[in-house]
Each structure stands twice: as structure tokens, then as C-alpha cells.
Amino acid sequence: MPTMSSEQQTDIVIIGAGLAGLSAASDISSKNTQLNITLVDKGRGLGGRLAGRRIKDATFDHGAQFMTTRDAKFAAQVQKWIDAGVAEKWYSSFPGQSNSHARYRGKPTMTGIAKHLAKGLNIKLSTTVTSVYAVNNGWVTELDGGGKIFSRGLIITSPVPQTLTLLASGNISLSLNNQERLQRIEYESCIAVMATLDQPSKISAPGALAISDGPIAWISDNQQKGVSQIPAITIHASGDYSAEHFNHDRMSIGQQLVNLALPYLGAAVTDFQVHGWRYSKPIAVDNNPCMLACESTDLPPLILAGDAFAGPRVEGAVLSGWAAAEAMLKRLPRNS
Structure with missing residues (x-):
């Protein structure tokens, strides 16, 4: 060579x-x-969609929100991450959800898992x-x-x-x-909004809300989740909405999603940023x-x-x- x-x-x-x-x-x-x-x-940064971001004093998971374990080897790996202090159980269920499968999160954000894996590796x-x-x-x-x-x-x-x-x-x-x-x-795209609030949200514990129809698919409360010290939420748009609006003006789309989320929040949005995941999730x-x-x-x-x-x-x-x-x-x- x-x-x-x-x-x-x-x-x-x-x-x-x-x-x-x-x-x-x-x-x-x-x-x-x-x-x-x-x-x-x-x-x-490391981790791809294991992504965390800061807006002033707020911290967000704005990519993958959690992980589940179905494979025994992966379950053992998650336990190793828990023992290493870079992961913990977030919840098993929330109102309106019948699936009680445990969800785990990275610490302090989902990126913590990526940083742990990266130790000792040569990365450009x-x-x-x-x-x-x-x-x-x-x-x-x-x-x-x-x-x-x-x-x-x-x-x-x-x-x-x-x-x-x-x-x-x-x-x-x-x-x-x-x-x-x-x-x-094939892949599904996702528009993510990271928003700070003027007070804690009214989203029920554990701080996650899955919405089955409409432009919004998911809202998470990063403060309840333990990611952010101040009130901060992540909004994920649905696949259909994201595909339709992916190339539109991001701040305009972000404002639309913020307005649609307000009835769930019980708080005012003080600031927000928008990120587009073009290849958010493979659907085929x-x-x-x-x-x-x-x-x-x-x-x-x-x-x-x-x-x-x-x-x-x-x-x-x-x-x-x-x-x-x-x-x-x-x-x-x-x-x-």
C-alpha cells in the first residue's frame, strides 16, 4: 500500500x-x-442522532429521545452504560401509552453514551x-x-x-x-424544535407526550427528563409534516410547531431553535x-x-x- x-x-x-x-x-x-x-x-460532535444542544442555560436532547432493549446482548450493554453513569432508566409508560417497555436515556444527554464509546478512539x-x-x-x-x-x-x-x-x-x-x-x-425526515419556556411545562410525568396524528408527533420535557436545569422542551414534527416542509424557512416552520404545541405546554415559549434531520429514521x-x-x-x-x-x-x-x-x-x- x-x-x-x-x-x-x-x-x-x-x-x-x-x-x-x-x-x-x-x-x-x-x-x-x-x-x-x-x-x-x-x-x-459525536453520536449522530444521539444529539444534545444548549440554548443559553437550557439543554436539549433533540435527536433520539431514548433507547429500548429487545436484544439480550444490547440489554447487557445498556446495563454497562448505567453502571458507568452514562445512562439511566427514564420511564416505562406514560398516560395514553399501553406499551410498558422500559425507556432509557443517556446522561447528561443522549450524547453521553457516544462520548463514552469514543474514549481512546482516533476520530476526525x-x-x-x-x-x-x-x-x-x-x-x-x-x-x-x-x-x-x-x-x-x-x-x-x-x-x-x-x-x-x-x-x-x-x-x-x-x-x-x-x-x-x-x-x-427508505428514510423519514424529522423537523425538531428546541424551545425554552418561562415556567415548567404542564406535561404529565415522566415528561413525554406522543401524539398520534397531526403535525406534531412528540413533545418531551427536558427538565423533567433530567437533561435541562431550566424549563425546555423538544418538539418532533411528524414524518408527513417534516417531508412537506423540510426545505421551507426553518424559523417559520418552527413558529408553526411552537404555536401548535402551546396547548400542551401550559407555559410560554421564550426562545427556540430548529434542526432538520433529513434521514431521521429508516422506514424501509x-x-x-x-x-x-x-x-x-x-x-x-x-x-x-x-x-x-x-x-x-x-x-x-x-x-x-x-x-x-x-x-x-x-x-x-x-x-x-
Whole structure:
């Protein structure tokens, strides 16, 4: 594999420092401490949709609101996070909800879990991958600014539409079966509003409200949740509303959602910000926990992962990351 002073070399590159990428990197590192792993993410912070934000003295979870446990291995992992002080149980039910499955939250925000996973990992944030291509039994990952990373294996955890664009940039052809699997994956967008209040909200304990129809799908009270020291709510618009208004003026849409939320709040909104999650949740997922994208090709080890494979939940992202780690460790060639 070529080496130049202006270029970097590592064993595995992972594109995306969300939960799937962090879980893959953490799992690989725990099983083989000799492997060098580099994660690259265009965002300024870790965790992807495990996202927290501050507005002055208020703190918000404005992406994923909680996690549930269905898989025994993931349940054990959540318990480890609880023991480490980066997660806790939020609630099992709230008024109007029949499902009593336990919901867990990150501490101090959902991002706390991502930061815990990231300890000891080599992560390049605020770095955009412009192209990936195969060379000499390995991969070249090109970065904005002209940097390059050579690796023996590549894991991509970005949303599938972004992944397809990236693969096309390097003229990477997958098997017909894998192409068809990727084309079937669909996402739902979500417009999120983070608003501060002049007094505590009147949302019933535990501070969560799911709405089955209309423009608003979810309201959470970050103060009741234990995220914010002052009254602060997160509003998630429904998938239909978000799709219709995603490219409209954000502050105008935010004001509409704030006005619609007021009857539930019993308090006045003093300030708000708006964020758009273009790939908020996969609504048509693949049946496998990850994709062996190098399968039936001459490509070096290439694995695709994310919640579009193992399910549209925090749990799905972690399980997909673990599956990608296992697949990569089995296929990574020996370093010559």
C-alpha cells in the first residue's frame, strides 16, 4: 500500500461517528488492540442522532429521545452504560401509552453514551469524505482539504443515500443483489424544535407526550427528563409534516410547531431553535444487520452498517455496528 508523508495509513477507516460507527470501532478495538482504526465524521460532535444542544442555560436532547432493549446482548450493554453513569432508566409508560417497555436515556444527554464509546478512539470530526476508491488491495478515503487515508478495510455507516453517492464517486460497483437491497431502503425526515419556556411545562410525568396524528408527533420535557436545569422542551414534527416542509424557512416552520404545541405546554415559549434531520429514521430497512458490500466482487473488505440494516432504533445502530465489526475482523487481510 502506498505511503507518502502527506498521507495517512491505518488498518480500518470507519466513515461516520454515530452510534453504529462508534460501536463498530469500540468492538474491534476490544477484540484486537493491534489494529489501528480511524473514524471520520463531517459533524462537529459525536453520536449522530444521539444529539444534545444548549440554548443559553437550557439543554436539549433533540435527536433520539431514548433507547429500548429487545436484544439480550444490547440489554447487557445498556446495563454497562448505567453502571458507568452514562445512562439511566427514564420511564416505562406514560398516560395514553399501553406499551410498558422500559425507556432509557443517556446522561447528561443522549450524547453521553457516544462520548463514552469514543474514549481512546482516533476520530476526525468536522471532516467530510469526498471520495472513496479501491487501490492495491486496500482503500483510499479522500478528505476535504486534500487529505487521504489508506486502509486495508472500510466500514461506511452514513445514511444509505449518502453512501450511494460516496460509492459512485469512486466508481465502486456492488453486486446486483446488494444494489437492489440498498435501493429498497427508505428514510423519514424529522423537523425538531428546541424551545425554552418561562415556567415548567404542564406535561404529565415522566415528561413525554406522543401524539398520534397531526403535525406534531412528540413533545418531551427536558427538565423533567433530567437533561435541562431550566424549563425546555423538544418538539418532533411528524414524518408527513417534516417531508412537506423540510426545505421551507426553518424559523417559520418552527413558529408553526411552537404555536401548535402551546396547548400542551401550559407555559410560554421564550426562545427556540430548529434542526432538520433529513434521514431521521429508516422506514424501509434491510433484513440483515450489515451488508458485506465486497461480496461477489473483487473489492477489498467493505462493510455497510447503520440502523437501516438492524432496525430503526438506537439498539439497531449498535447491533449493526457490532455485526460490521465481526464481519470486518473475519475478512481483513493480514498486514504484510
